[in-house]
Structures are given as C-alpha cells and as structure tokens.
Amino acid sequence: MDIADARALDDRDPLAGFRRRFIAPGEHDRVVAYLDGNSLGRPPLATRDRLIELIDEQWAGRLIRSWSEGWLELPAQIGDRLAAAVLGAAPGQTIVADSTTVCLYKTLRAAAALRPDRTEIVTDRHNFPTDSYVVDGVATELGMTVRWIDSDPASGVTVEQVAETLGDRTAVLLLSHVAYRSAYLADMAAITALTHRHGAVVVWDLCHSVGSVPVELDACGVDFAVGCTYKFLNAGPGAPAFLYVRAEHQDDFAAAIPGWMGHDDPFAMEKAYRPAAGIKRALSGTPPVTGLIGVEQGVALVEQAGIDRIRTKAVELTEFVTALVDVWLVPLGAGYGSPRDPRLRGGHVTVTHPDAARISTTLIERGVIVDHRPPGGIRIGLSPLTTSFAETYSAMEIFRDILDGATAG
Amino acid sequence: MDIADARALDDRDPLAGFRRRFIAPGEHDRVVAYLDGNSLGRPPLATRDRLIELIDEQWAGRLIRSWSEGWLELPAQIGDRLAAAVLGAAPGQTIVADSTTVCLYKTLRAAAALRPDRTEIVTDRHNFPTDSYVVDGVATELGMTVRWIDSDPASGVTVEQVAETLGDRTAVLLLSHVAYRSAYLADMAAITALTHRHGAVVVWDLCHSVGSVPVELDACGVDFAVGCTYKFLNAGPGAPAFLYVRAEHQDDFAAAIPGWMGHDDPFAMEKAYRPAAGIKRALSGTPPVTGLIGVEQGVALVEQAGIDRIRTKAVELTEFVTALVDVWLVPLGAGYGSPRDPRLRGGHVTVTHPDAARISTTLIERGVIVDHRPPGGIRIGLSPLTTSFAETYSAMEIFRDILDGATAG
Secondary structure (H helix, E strand, O other): OOHHHHHHHHHHOOOHHHHHHEOOOOHHHOOOEEOOOOOOOOOEHHHHHHHHHHHHHHHHHHOOHHHHOOHHHHHHHHHHHHHHHHHOOOOOOEEEEOOHHHHHHHHHHHHHHOOOOOOEEEEEOOOOHHHHHHHHHHHHHHOOEEEEEOOOOOOOOOHHHHHHHOOOOEEEEEEEOEOOOOOEEOOHHHHHHHHHHOOOEEEEEOOOOOOOOOOOHHHHOOOEEEEOOOOOOOOOOOOOEEEEEOHHHHOOOOOOOOOHHHEOOHHHOOOOOOEOOHHHHHOOOOOOHHHHHHHHHHHHHHHHHOHHHHHHHHHHHHHHHHHHHHHHHHHHOOEEOOOOOHHHEOOEEEEEOOOHHHHHHHHHHOOEEOEEEOOOEEEEEOOOOOOOHHHHHHHHHHHHHHHHHHHHO | OOHHHHHHHHHHOOOHHHHHHEOOOOHHHOOOEEOOOOOOOOOEHHHHHHHHHHHHHHHHHHOOHHHHOOHHHHHHHHHHHHHHHHHOOOOOOEEEEOOHHHHHHHHHHHHHHOOOOOOEEEEEOOOOHHHHHHHHHHHHHHOOEEEEEOOOOOOOOOHHHHHHHOOOOEEEEEEEOEOOOOOEEOOHHHHHHHHHHOOOEEEEEOOOOOOOOOOOHHHHOOOEEEEOOOOOOOOOOOOOEEEEEOHHHHOOOOOOOOOHHHEOOHHHOOOOOOEOOHHHHHOOOOOOHHHHHHHHHHHHHHHHHOHHHHHHHHHHHHHHHHHHHHHHHHHHOOEEOOOOOHHHEOOEEEEEOOOHHHHHHHHHHOOEEOEEEOOOEEEEEOOOOOOOHHHHHHHHHHHHHHHHHHHHO
16 A cells, blocks of 8 residues: 555545535645644635625625524524434424534433433443533533443443443433544444433434534434534534424423523513424524524535545544554554444544554644544544545554654664 | 714714724715714724734644644733723733623622522523623522512612612622613722622623723722723624623632633643633633734724724713703604613613614614614613714614604604
8 A cells, every 4th residue: 555545535536525625724824734634624715705705795785684684593403414314314303503512411401401300311431521510510400410431442332331320310311422532333224213211312413423423313312412514514613513303292391491592472571481393492592693604614615525425534634544543553553543343433534542642742743633542542534525545544654653763762 | 963063973972083094884884973982892903904914824734833823822912901901900811702691600600609608699680681680690500599679770770779678698790881771980999999898899880891992900998890892892793791790709710610711831731620810710712813813903993093082972972862862853753762860861862752672673674773772761872982973963863753754644
C-alpha cells in the first residue's frame, strides 16, 4: 500500500466530490489531514452563503417579520429533514434546539416521569462525561439511584451487560449509540427491545453516530434520543442539538423547562403554560437561528450524499486506518482501541499509546489534526463527506514517523 | 412639530452615526420605520464581517484548534464585556449561554436552593410568559408555591406591592426590570434591598432593559440576573442569553443542568461532576459560537456608544413618541399604556387601542414595523443606536392616518 493506492481509492469514491463543497483551510493553517471531523465538522460553502443571505435578507430586510415568515418553523422543519435523512424517523418527532446537555436534561426528566414508580437510571460508566453529569444530576434531583454498567472502554456496552443490569426498579436506560472513545456501535434494536421487556424506557445519545451511521429510531421502537449536529453533520461550532420524542410519548412529555416556544400559542402571551401538541412542547426558549442555518445546510449535504453511501465510505476509511495501524503503528508500541469488526464500529478509530497526550500534540504540530482522549487515546475521526483516503494515508505516515522517532529516541 | 423638527433632532443626535453601522433593509423590504428593535435588533455590519471571518479563518482554517484558541473563553469573556458596558457588574459574574428560558430555569433552581427552608416564589402576574411558565414549573418541581403580584399592566410592580407580598416563606423574588408590555422600569435598588430584608434572594430579568437602561447589579446587591441579547443588544435572532451570579453566591451555585462546560476540567473527561470555580459552573453544553459572535459585536457597539448616551436618547425618543401619541392618537381613540414619567419608563412606549391587532397589521403593511402585544397593546420600540427621530415621526404620521381613516370610516 502506498499513496498511489490511497489516491486510487479516492478516484473510485462516489462521495469524493463533496469535499469541494466545504471551505478548505488556508496554506498558512498547515493542515495536512483533518481527522477530527467527529469533534467539529468542516464548514460547508453553502452555510457561509446562507448565513450571509440570512443576515442581508431575512434579518436586515424582513426584520421581525422573519419569525412568522419561517424562522419559527425551523426547529421542527429541520428536525423532520434530519429525521428522514439519517434517523429513520417519521416527521413530527424531532426538533433542533438547545445544546446536547440541555436536551439530555429535558429528555431524562421526561423519561423518568414516564416511570414514576421506579427508582433507577442505568447508564454506561464510560459514557461521555456530560451524559454522566446529567444522569447524576437528574437522579439526585428526583431521588433516584444510578446503576453504572462496567463496560470495556476499548469496546462498549453489550446486550448481555444490559440484560444483567436492568431490573424492575429501572426507569430509564441511557446509552450512547457510538461510544466516544472506542467508536463501539451498540446494538440499538436488541437493547431497546430488552429495555422494553423490563418495562423501562430508553434514551439514546446519538452524538457520535448521527450523520455517520444509519439510525432506525422508529423501527427500533426507541423512546427518546438526543444528539449533536456539529460533528458528522458539519453544522458549526456549538450549533444546536436535536431531540427525538417517539410520537406515542408526546402527550405525556412533561416539559422540565416549560418555555414560551413550547406553548400551544406563544404569541397569545397567556399566563399559564399550555403545552403545544406534538414535539414542539419540547422547545423552551427562542430558536437560535444562525445555528439552525448551519444544521439545515449540514443536513442538506447528508441528504444529497445519502446515509448509506456515507456509512459505506466510513467503513472503508476505518478499515483503511485499521490496516495501517496494524502494519505501521502496532509494531512501534501503539495499540488498537476500537472494535475490529466494522459492523460494531462507528466513524472513528482510536489508537492507544502510553504517550498519547504528547503524540497528539506532535501530530497536531505537524498538521495532522486528531483528538486526544484521556487516558491514552488518540482518536482518528473519519468524516466521509470531507475525509480523503490520500490525506488519511499521509496522516498515518506522519503518525508512524513520530512513533518511529520516539522509539529510535 | 413637523418632519423638519424631527430631522433637526437627528442632526443634533450624538449617536446618529451609529445607524450607518447597521445593515439597512432593501428598497423592496418597504420599511418606513423599524420600531421593533426591542424585539429583534437590526444586524450590525461588523457582525456580518466577523461571521464571515469566523467561518473562513477560525472554523475552516483553525478547525478544532479554535476551541482552545479562544472559543472556549467567549462565554465568560463576552459576559465580562457586557457586565462592564451595561450591567454595572465586576468581571467574573456574567456568562453568555443558552436561551433566556434555560438561563431562567437554571437561575431559579439555584436561587431556590439558597433558601431550602422557604417555600414560596414571588413574581409579577404580568411578567413575560416564559418567566411565568418557568416559575410555575420550578415551583411544581420543588414543591413550592407561587405568589403572584397583581401589578397594574399599564405600569408595573411597585416597591409597595413587593413590600405587601414578601413574607418569611419567600425564597425568591423574580421580576422584570422593564416590563415587556408597559416598559415600566422597576426600582431595582429599593426592591433588591427590600427582598434582602425579608431574607429572600432576587432574580432580575433584564430582557427589556439591557442595552437600553443602565443597570447597576453590583451596587444594588442583586443576587442573580438573566437577560436576552437579541433586543437592544442587536445580537441576532435567537442569540444566546446571559446569566449573572453575584460573586458571593458562586460557591453555592447548584448547577441544575450540570454539563461538561461547567466542569472544572472539561477535557479531563472525568466521570464525576466537579464544578468549575466561579461563574463557569453555570455553563452546561458547548457554547454556540455563531450566536456568541453576534453578542460580541452587539456589545462592542454599546461599549462605543456608551450606555448613558443610549439612555439619554431613549428618553428623548420615548418623550417624542409620547408627545405625538397625546397630540395625534389620543384624540382618535388610542390610549397611552406606559408610565408618563420617563424615569419610570424603559425604551419603548405602548399605545393601547381596542383594535390593536388590526391596527398593528395595517401599520406593518404600510412599512411601520411595530409589535402587537395582546390584549390591546401596540408596542413602539425605540432603539437608540438605530432609530432616528425622522423615521419615528413618519411612523407616527402613518399611525395617525390609520386611526383617522378608521375613525372616518
């Protein structure tokens, strides 16, 4: 395998053209390879154009009228597009709003309220920190206890572990669909069914799968889901999150943060909260329009590419990296920290090394943008719309050279 | 008084030049006068420039590195600038985050937690709806009761009413500094002192005063405050809100929504929540960078203009409108729905009329952008950085003609 092979893979890549629809870094930014699109996706050209249009036309020109001429509908409208493009969800169940943390909070509160006679929230000990903090916070607030599943950090929570943990006190199970460290892809269908057999409800955190792995929320019978849009959806730094509430739960959705945008008639300015029908009751404050435009344009690109083609390329890219890790990095002291079976792996690969922090810094200094995830993980994010095989190859060469230098030194 | 007088006032206005630093509507937008800057401020040219720079340089070029190269500091950094420019607050007490609704929720939860032995939240029956919804929600959640002050909707909550309502069960008082309907300006100093004498804490909602009326949070001894940035601060549609926590309360600030951005060391990815020192513990999720840029640029303009000059012009504009309401509109059946004493009035004037809904629609059709606020209010927002006396005069002429036509018809 050499760079020519990598270029040949790019030549055959049906998604290769999408790379040109994003704004490239400048020469002075010294980016050899961007392997952190799973942390912050790159800016689509269309987002830049639409934001300028938003400012010049809707904001400057239509002014306050824009709220009734479209802005108020954006959270549900973009939610529906996201649902159709990548979530496997019918319309009317998804909105774009707040941050993932706030959406998680609202969702866990609503989920726990569906099982008022139960006392336990179950989650993964190695879940993303904000998930753990919110679970702890909600449990304390509601007088519930948390049961932590001791997952293997190099893989993730298995169906068997869930089966051993759930009990008749379990109200809610919260898991990440793709683990942020290992990229382990949980079995959403089996775990959701299992949770229901125990009489509990499930909340899936889709932050690391949305836009990279096909999701089938409706078909799996998922109760609630949340996720972020600034990773594989390329919506921009701190763009709003999304929240899915299965249609059958919406009438019972108790708004933890009841705000005017979740009211049945916000501009009637009624004194008492009267929740909107459907998913809109999950809204709280005024929709963040500039962030929403980023989500809209990010989703549009995923619609055009198709989630199945994205997934196919994600598997090819992670397989490509896996092969290079094995051939080049393992002999130099690195480990492989992700599932080897691509069916159990999302859109990134984690390389482990005792010196992960220092190596990550050196990689970034040499233009290979990766993410260090303590303790000991170097995360290589593969974003099918923007990542080329050639840049990935070049990055892995540099990675090898750094380890080789370290070993030689 | 004629249009020449209005133009003469513009000629003498030391803030007149600021109008050119905002993007004007196009001809086809048919805006004669924009009198809704207290609902959505107009776009500063600098915001457009900075957003393009953000996309091209920081997002596209520096990519994920931008988080550590400045983005992570924006919520507190812009909060400090806002605090110095208009809140009368020392650094380290203000952050920009979330929506007003979410900030209110977090703040009320934290405020109530400071008085665990008390059972009551007090607020204004005519507070902005989202405030009422959040108060109701938090009270239900914590098993508290709400006491509603029966304020006069044409003015607002007086010190005497607060004195009559507060008791030894009162944990928290939540009031708006400027009432969203009448523009009544509450006596923050006296009410805050009174609240403290009753052993309670106060939360001020500054949505309708920030950027229009000088605020002295530190000097008044205010405990907590929240506010929005898309009105007089011109930060853009749905731009993030802000939250002030007095320094002495920060160690006791209980994070209702504990998220990774409020953690002492977010990127250590610790499993247990360990709140950051200071105001940062009030953060939850990932900061919304595009929205924050809007706040930064909006605050920069207020810094340059100076809040005292802004307030002076706001008083002149509301006095100007008041005079025209009296001379032109009252004889045609309209009422004046704001405090007549400018010291008790914020940056807008409300005209009342039984046909307010229809009149508002007609005004907007004729290019005079106002806000209808049920049940009978037409709100005339005066935004000192962008509103001219001449456009206000033209707007009031059209208002008079509409009422005259309605009367004649």
